[in-house]
Amino acid sequence: MKKLFLVYIVTFFFITPALKANSANDEIAIMDFDTFSPMLEKEDEYTYVINFWATWCAPCVREIPYFEKLHENYKDKNLRVILVSLDNPDHLDSRVIPFIENHNLKSEIILLDDVSANRWIPLVSEEWSGAIPATVIYNNSFRGFYEKEFKYDELEEIVLPLL
Amino acid sequence: MKSMFMFTLLALFSIGLLAEDGVGVGDRAPEFNLLNIDGNHVSLSDYDNARGVVVIFSCNHCPYVVAYEDRMIELHNEYAPQGFPVIAINPNDSIVVPADSYTKMIERAEEKNFPFDYILDADQTIFPQYGATRTPHVYLLENKGDHFEVAYIGAIDDNYRDAEAVEEPYLANAIEAIMAGERPDPEFTRAIGCTIKVQDE
Numbered sequence A: 001m002k003k004l005f006l007v008y009i010v011t012f013f014f015i016t017p018a019l020k021a022n023s024a025n026d027e028i029a030i031m032d033f034d035t036f037s038p039m040l041e042k043e044d045e046y047t048y049v050i051n052f053w054a055t056w057c058a059p060c061v062r063e064i065p066y067f068e069k070l071h072e073n074y075k076d077k078n079l080r081v082i083l084v085s086l087d088n089p090d091h092l093d094s095r096v097i098p099f100i101e102n103h104n105l106k107s108e109i110i111l112l113d114d115v116s117a118n119r120w121i122p123l124v125s126e127e128w129s130g131a132i133p134a135t136v137i138y139n140n141s142f143r144g145f146y147e148k149e150f151k152y153d154e155l156e157e158i159v160l161p162l163l
Numbered sequence B: 001m002k003s004m005f006m007f008t009l010l011a012l013f014s015i016g017l018l019a020e021d022g023v024g025v026g027d028r029a030p031e032f033n034l035l036n037i038d039g040n041h042v043s044l045s046d047y048d049n050a051r052g053v054v055v056i057f058s059c060n061h062c063p064y065v066v067a068y069e070d071r072m073i074e075l076h077n078e079y080a081p082q083g084f085p086v087i088a089i090n091p092n093d094s095i096v097v098p099a100d101s102y103t104k105m106i107e108r109a110e111e112k113n114f115p116f117d118y119i120l121d122a123d124q125t126i127f128p129q130y131g132a133t134r135t136p137h138v139y140l141l142e143n144k145g146d147h148f149e150v151a152y153i154g155a156i157d158d159n160y161r162d163a164e165a166v167e168e169p170y171l172a173n174a175i176e177a178i179m180a181g182e183r184p185d186p187e188f189t190r191a192i193g194c195t196i197k198v199q200d201e
Helices: A002-027 A033-040 A058-077 A089-102 A117-124 A152-162 B002-021 B063-079 B102-112 B126-130 B170-179
Strands: A029-031 A047-053 A079-085 A108-112 A134-139 A142-146 B033-036 B041-043 B052-057 B086-090 B117-120 B137-143 B148-154 B193-195
Touching: A029 A033, A033 A047, A033 A108, A033 A117, A047 A058, A047 A152, A058 A079, A058 A152, A089 A108, A134 A152, B052 B063, B052 B126, B052 B148, B052 B170, B063 B086, B063 B102, B063 B170, B063 B193, B102 B117, B137 B170, B148 B170
Parallel strands: A029 A108, A047 A079, A079 A108, B052 B086, B086 B117
Antiparallel strands: A047 A134, A134 A142, B033 B041, B033 B117, B052 B137, B137 B148
16 A cells, blocks of 8 residues: 555656646647638637747747737736747647747647648738738737737737727 | 929829839839849849849748758759749848858858859848848749849749648749740749848837
């Protein structure tokens, strides 16, 4: 019995951190555009901030803390921030997950795995040339598209009136 | 007099808009004269003898460009002998991206043995005239005798990740169309790419 308890303790302490370290992976859904696209068309009480980024994109990496701050400040006020990574899915374990862990990202993260960009870029926005970073901000009464690098104040200026 | 003034204002405003939006298919291609990696300047008019030119806004650092470098080389090797050489133009500010400096362009061209001209839009005045927003961003130009006309704008093909899995080689198809005396279809495509890097104002 005592032995069993010990096994339990050992298991608990060794397995739990392993699970925790892996949790970022569990939270990242890899999806193609058609699976993802309903997130661009929600008709509920939330305001959505959907940012297209990649770990290799320097301006994206610069602005990600601002999206995180936005999420942190307004997650209780019907704001949802979704960070859509366009990284190569082969780099999920080697780059994307380490990036998420190193930056301690709390926002929802999706990896969009769909090479048919000529088809889906205009479905995100007709205004989008395809350069990243790019961001969609929308709710029931507003829709904005931004092919630019944001500063925090600029984000707040757009989002605050929507909450 | 007043209406003339308004007209001038409107005209200036339109030019401003045009400059911001760049060229579309069917428009006259803006001329350029930019420093090449070999130390010489290259102009669009230097290519007067070509049937067309494949202008690709490109750079060193962008992973999407890197994914396409070999395909850019192949396209040049395939189509330059048929009258459609590639010209790569680096539009990035090297203070923002040191990896895209003139020296690094020379290094990258040597590493990859670029068979095409690789020129630097050092004043960043050319890419806005074309309306380029990302790297890689292709402008296929057709020689109309006294000028070049934009015939196709967009992506190289429909799969940046895997050249073997390409279903539609947009650019190659567009070149073939022009050679056959037809209009490219599609004449405009989009792709994910890196923003063109400019300094904050």
